[in-house]
Amino acid sequence: MAKIRPYEVVVLIDNASTHNFISEKVANMLQLPVVPTKSFNVKVANGRPLKCQGRFENVQVLLQGIPFVLTLYALPLIGLDLVLGVHWLEQLGTVACNWK
Known part of the structure; x- marks a missing residue:
């Protein structure tokens, strides 16, 4: 879970995702100002x-x-509100992980 303004949102951290994404529904609810971009498929x-x-x-x-x-790209997501990808992970710097 994370917060954007007073709203709690469901987050997926995905190291296979290059960008950060937000649900179109949540972006509309928050009335975020849209920066027009050339559309692309994900x-x-x-x-x-x-x-x-x-x-x-x-x-x-x-x-x-x-x-x-963050910079977030709009997607018609279902079941979650944010996907944080490599653009977010890069902000963390070096991360050591032991999966055991």
Whole structure:
């Protein structure tokens, strides 16, 4: 879970995703100002492409009490509100992980 303004949102952290994405529904609810972008397709886990149309810059997201300012791309997501990909992960710097 994360917060954007007073709203709690469901987050998926995905190291296979190049960009950060926000549900079109949540972006509309937050009335985020859209920066027009050339649309492109994003392949999701089920193999189907979703059309990305527009982006939102300088969106403040609070994740586990830590503030991040992100660029988010709009997708018609179902079941979650944000996908944080490599663009977000890069902000963390070096991460050591032991999966055992």
